[in-house]
Amino acid sequence: MCAEGPMKNNRALAPWIKHFLLQYLPAERNFARNTQHSYRDALRLLVIFASTALRKKPDELLVEDLSADLVRRFMRHIEEKRKCSVSTRNQRLAAVRTLAAFIGERSPEDLLWCAQIRSVPFKRSGHRPVGYLERSEIDALLAAPDRNRRLGCRDHTLLLFMYNSGARADEVAQLTVSDLRLHAPQGKSQSFVQLRGKGNKIRFCPLWASTTAALKELVSGRADNERVFLGRSAQPMTRFGVHDIVTRYARIARDRRGGLRQKRVVSHTRRIEGASLCNRLVSTIAGAEVHFRVDTPLE
Numbered sequence: 001m002c003a004e005g006p007m008k009n010n011r012a013l014a015p016w017i018k019h020f021l022l023q024y025l026p027a028e029r030n031f032a033r034n035t036q037h038s039y040r041d042a043l044r045l046l047v048i049f050a051s052t053a054l055r056k057k058p059d060e061l062l063v064e065d066l067s068a069d070l071v072r073r074f075m076r077h078i079e080e081k082r083k084c085s086v087s088t089r090n091q092r093l094a095a096v097r098t099l100a101a102f103i104g105e106r107s108p109e110d111l112l113w114c115a116q117i118r119s120v121p122f123k124r125s126g127h128r129p130v131g132y133l134e135r136s137e138i139d140a141l142l143a144a145p146d147r148n149r150r151l152g153c154r155d156h157t158l159l160l161f162m163y164n165s166g167a168r169a170d171e172v173a174q175l176t177v178s179d180l181r182l183h184a185p186q187g188k189s190q191s192f193v194q195l196r197g198k199g200n201k202i203r204f205c206p207l208w209a210s211t212t213a214a215l216k217e218l219v220s221g222r223a224d225n226e227r228v229f230l231g232r233s234a235q236p237m238t239r240f241g242v243h244d245i246v247t248r249y250a251r252i253a254r255d256r257r258g259g260l261r262q263k264r265v266v267s268h269t270r271r272i273e274g275a276s277l278c279n280r281l282v283s284t285i286a287g288a289e290v291h292f293r294v295d296t297p298l299e
Contacts, residue, residue, distance in 0.1 A: 011062045011063055011064070012059070012060075012061070012062060012063075013047075013061040013062055013063050013065065013066065014058075014059055014061070016063065016099070016102070016103055017043055017047075017099070020043075020099055020102050021036070021039070021040055021043070024102055025039060030200070032198055032199050032200050034170055034198065035198070035199075038091055038095065039094075039095040039098065039099075042091065042092040042094075042095035042096065043095060043096070043099065045074075045078070045082075045092065046066070046071075046074055046092075046095075046096060047061065049070075049073075049074050049077055050065055050066060050070060050074070053070060053073065054070075063103060063107075063110060063113065064113060066096075066100075066117065067116070068116040068117055068119060068120055071093075071096055071117055071120050072120055074092075074096075075089055075092070075093060075120065075123075078092050085125070086123050086124075086125035087125060089123060090122045090123060090125075093120060093122060094122075096117065096120075097117060097118045097120070100113070100114045100117035100118055101114060101118065137253070138163065140253040140256055141159060141249060141250065141253045142156065142159055142160060142163065143253075143256075144159075144249035144250075144252040144253045144256070145159070145249060151232070153214075153217070153218070154218060154229065154230075155245050155249065156214065157211075157214040157215060157217075157218045157229075158172065158229055158242065158245060159245070159246070159249060160210065160211050160214055161193075161211055161214075161215065162242075162246075164205070164207055164208050164211040165193055165195065165205040165207070165211075166205070167193075167195055167205075168197065168239075169239040169242040169243055169246075170239040170242075171195050171196065171197060172229060172237075172239075172242050173227075173229065173236065173237050173238050173239045173241065173242055174196065174227070175193070175195075175227065175228040175229065176224065176225060176226060176227055176228065177219045177222045177223065177224050177225070177226050177227075177228060178224035178225065179193055179194045179195070179228075180193055180194075180207075180215060180219065180228065181193070181194075182207070182212050182215055182216050183212070190206050190207075191206070191207040191209075191211075191212040192204050192205060192206050192207055193205050193207055215228070229242070
């Protein structure tokens with residue numbers, strides 16, 4: 001195999017994956033951190049699947065072992081055995097196809113193999129009807145945390161911030177104190193937050209007075225480089241932790257308000273998005289979206 005460095009004359013798959021994950025994605029392509037993690041997870045699952053299917057140890061796999069037929073079977077495994085959505089299936093396939101292109105560009109003799117892998121098509125997904133929550137239902141969700149307790153105050157602030165900003169779960173988890181610009185309510189300056197989204201794209205979102213007040217209380221005395229939302233042990237919260245909080249209070253709100261029982265108000269682990277300026281927050285939930293319709297800002 002024509003390749004630079006340790007991959008020269010090596011048919012083993014492992015060195016390619018190492019270079020792909022540790023150098024190509026972060027350094028050459030500057031992929032976002034979450035995309036890198038997603039690709040890593042996809043290739044981990046692929047290696048496990050191929051190793052089991054071919055009865056080989058993971059470090060014994062060769063490039064040619066990843067045939068187009070095996071990739072198609074892997075896609076069926078993702079959907080049928082792991083019960084993943086079409087969207088997740090396509091994300092896994094994107095990682096495999098990108099790896100194939102990476103190898104093909106550096107090893108001309110593998111171009112035919114690359115073309116065969118990249119011929120495995122993405123799958124079109126249907127769109128579910130979009131639901132929404134009434135203002136009273138949103139109020140029930142925001143009222144669910146016990147604000148007499150420290151963690152309850154944190155959780156209320158988190159829900160309010162997501163409602164106001166439309167931030168994704170991973171954006172909430174990565175938020176630092178320095179990303180906040182919190183001004184006094186009587187001042188002329190508008191409070192806002194800087195969010196870093198997919199592809200490292202930065203956007204700014206105005207914050208309501210109620211959100212500003214809650215955030216000020218939460219981050220009082222914190223250093224600029226500290227995360228805004230911390231777990232029980234004062235460690236940075238993960239996107240999975242954010243997901244759990246939304247899910248927990250959705251259950252509480254359902255118990256208090258019957259109308260919510262027919263609606264899914266759980267956050268996808270990788271996404272809660274929206275636009276408060278457009279008076280709606282869009283939450284993507286396992287492929288379905290829930291729109292939070294707001295007539296006026298929550299002040």
